[in-house]
Amino acid sequence: MPDTRSARPTVLAVWLVIAGVVGWWAAFSLTMERFHLLADPDAIASCDFSLLVQCTANLQSAQGSVFGFPNPILGLTGWVAPVVVGVAVLAGARFARWFWWCFWAGTAFAFGFVVWLIGQSVFVLATLCPWCMVTWAVTIPTFYAVTVHVLRVSGIRWARRLGPWVPLATFLSYAVVAVIAQLRLDWLSQL
Template identity: 55%
Template sequence: MSDRLDAVPYRRPTALAILLIVAGAIGLWAAFMLTVDKFHLLEDPGAQLSCNFSVLVGCSKNLNSWQGSLLGFPNPLLGIGGWTATIAAGVGLFAAGRFARWYWLLLNLGVVLALALVIFLITQSITVLNVLCPWCMVTWAVTIPTFWAVTLYNLKEGHIPVGERARKLFATLYGWVPLITIVSYAIVAVLAQIQLDWIHRAFI
C-alpha cells in the first residue's frame, strides 16, 4: 500500500491546512481566555468573570471544579499547548510541507485525545456541573471539526491503513466534514436541551 501511495503525486491539503490554522487560532484564544479567568479566580475566588452571564452560562463553576484540572493543573494549559501544535501543523501543510506517516498518526492521536477530553467535559458540564461555559463551548466547537477532518483525511490517504473500498468511503465522507460537524453540534445541543433546558434558561 505504501508503494502505491508514494506513486501518487502529492496534493497539498489546502482546505485541511486552513482548518487547522483557523481552528487552532480560535482554540488557542479560548484556552488563553480561560487561563486568564483562572488567574482571576486564584487571586479572588469570588471574582465576577466576564464569561459569567447567568446561573446556566458561565465559566467559574467549571474552572473551580476538579473536572477543570484533570491532570493537576488547569485544563486550559493543555489547550494552549495543543492548539499551538495544531496551528504549527496547519502552517507546515500550507507551506507545501509533506509530513511523514508517523507525524500524521501522532497528530491523529492528539485530536482523538482532544475529542475524548471534550466528550468527557461536555458530559460533566451538562449532567454534573449543570452549567455551560462559553469559552469551553468555543473549544468544543473547534475540536469536533478538527477531529473529523484529520481522522477522515488520514483514513482516505492511507496513513491509517484500511482497505481500498474503505478508503473510497472515507474520501467521500471527508467531503462531508461540514455536515458531519453540524450533526455533531446538533447532538450536543439536543443532549444539553434535554438535561438543562438551555433554550429557555440561558439568560435567566
C-alpha cells in the same frame, strides 16, 4: 484520477490554522479567567452570565483540573500543534504517514476529552461554559477533518468521499450536544 495521498491538503491546512487560533484564544481566555479567580476567589468571571452559562463553576471544579493543573493549559499548549501543522502544510511541507497518525492520536485524545468534558458540564456541573463551548466547537470538526485526511494518506480509497461529510457530521454533533443540553438543562428557556 490524482493520487489523494500526495495531494497537499490545503483546505485542511487552512482549517487547522483557523481552528488552532480560535482554540488557543479560548484557552488563553479561560486561563486569564482562572488567574483572575485565583487572585480573588470571590470575583465573578467575565464569562459568567447566569447560573447556567458561566465559566467559574467549570474552572473551579475537579473536572476543571483533571491532570492536576487547569485544563486550559492543555489548550494553550495543544492548540499550537494544529497551527504549526497547518502553516507547515501551506508552506509546502509533506508529512509521513506515521506523523499524520501521531497527529490524529492527539486530535483523538482532544476529541475524547472534549466529549467527556461536555458530559461533565451538562450532567454533573449543570453549566455551559462559553469559552469551553468555543473549544468544543473547533475540536469536533478538527477531529473529523484529520480523521478523514489520515484515512486518505493511509491509502483507503473510499476515504476521499468522506471529506464533504465533515460539515454534516460536525453539525449533527453540535445538534446532539444542543439537544442533550436542552433536555438536561433547558437552556433555551434561560436565554
